[in-house]
Amino acid sequence: MSGVTVVGGGLIGLATALRLADRGHAVTLMDPSPASGATHHAGGMLAPVAEVVYRQEALFPLMLRSAELYPGLIAVVEKHTGLPTGYRTDGTLVVAADRADSAHLGELSDYQSTHGMEVERLPLRQARKLEPALSPQLAGAVHIPGDHQVNPRMFAAAMLDALNNLGVAVVREKAAQLPRDGQVVLANGLGAAALHDGLRLRPVYGDILRLGVPDHLAPLLTRVVRGFVADRPVYLIPRTDGTLAVGATSREDDRPVPRTGAVHDLLRDAIRLVPGVEECDFLEATTGARPGTPDDLPYLGRVSGNLIISTGYFRHGILLTALAADVTLALVEGDDPGIDLSACAPHRHQEF
Template structure:
């Protein structure tokens, strides 16, 4: 699909994707490759959480205890990544370099050993290393590190390059640089038929996919509330002088005095260090966060002190109550009087013309191919029961009728 094939605003298209971060663009790209006419709506594509993200494809090293449903989704997405990236070529910055998990001291070593035991119990491939073996793989690691293991299945991609590559292939005519204000509903209130834009015009679409991260909370006309919260993070970018290249070749994920830190080397000689995690409501870069990241990165790779710090960024990632995405179709309304027994309440028929894909928290880049595949399957009328646990309406317990007064058309 290129700009000559896309219809600009206002238009009637097969699919309108609200949000041009990595997830939204990945969905748009997959839908366009399926032969559909796609338009993406976003006032500033690729400038949200995707702009800050390090791009670790870390299904194994990001696994957290008791997140088995999410583990299945992340592993599936990791499996899909090579095929998803192949048509985009090297422009997307996809690298198959491994990940080294490193302990700063003896207590960190025990914490990593506990994590490794959980990973191995789930059949995830990890390879224990002695300190000498780790430093033979990455000579710039500090001599004082206390332990390490290698994960060959965890790789990386450059989200900024990925965004640029997809935008170039979609074409400028396929992007409407406006804010989507509300969903537009058919007159009978049973189907979403597009979105209303900031200039008051409407973009009509056979299917609308809401994939604008935290911005989804502000989209009027949703049939259920989306329980999203901002989780802020500071992330640093540094240049490695020629004399120190390569500083590291693998992604280094470490624990230093119990705090996580990661170093992601880019092919262009830069290094990404991240990331803090805070829910203080501030999108400003934290001086304390920058200090802690540099301090802990240097504890693992002392030569970090000799690099040029050229960018500090803070962005909010969209979190949910269970830290899993809101992904799928949405029920029209919840049955009245349903018992709140902790399970999913009974629901009526799904709203036609609407899919939600947000709340990816720390897994947005990794889960992009899976989100894209799931959304296109839903467009094709297929629903995989494996992913039912991520329905966007799983937290709803009461009817949410706010859509009735927004964007309804005759």
């Protein structure tokens, strides 16, 4: 087995290192502070259906394939650690605050259905049977059974423990240049552009909140609730540790700290959908930087004899972790990755 250095220990690098080490490769992981990037802030929704973006058809097969691969990735993690991952398969409800939001939700679910995705319109009464904390004043609901979740911070800690148990060398240093020996996987999120020419990455900031659900309300929700409020998207994610994540904004204003207005909007919209949020404890507001590319598709593929690029996962990096790790394992071993990666070619934005 060959030696492989994985640069970057966000969820993408951690899962890649894990799949490689599980197969017997000698792996070194480099990161000055693993899981401190976008991974630390992410919601953790595995949502190939609810996250569908109009006119982003090239993403759909990648997202759906990754969702299929997730149970296998979880099994590899659980083989090497007893730590929890926060993986939950309870499904997702998407709700609409008013009639205009309901029309939007209807169009979106028609679009999802025509692309073969499983979505089910629900009468509000039934949605509130599933989640009694939902406001009685909503205008529409859709159930998406195939959209699941992990807790990214727990998942990353579990993977680090698994890597440790597998004897992977975790070097807590920043790579100042590309390592020269063996095969190299560049999986350091936004940092990849500094180590390889031609990658065009930009930070897309997202504010996200963490709330504590008081005992007398717990569990406030049992599955992910997403919604539209006056056309603004918001989501609420119940964690296995009893907390609730509320997210997320999307802004490109180079201000990497939580914005007061963003915190206000998220809380107001979350309370509109689930009034009990008003009684929760406010634990944290943070801002993460999603690694975006010009066309919002990842950079994934081999670019030279010893270099594989795996970055640019933008809004979907937690979901796409299973695919990224699977594809990279195949590329390292010289196998067919089993999926068309032409839309992800790492040099597609390079100017010659």
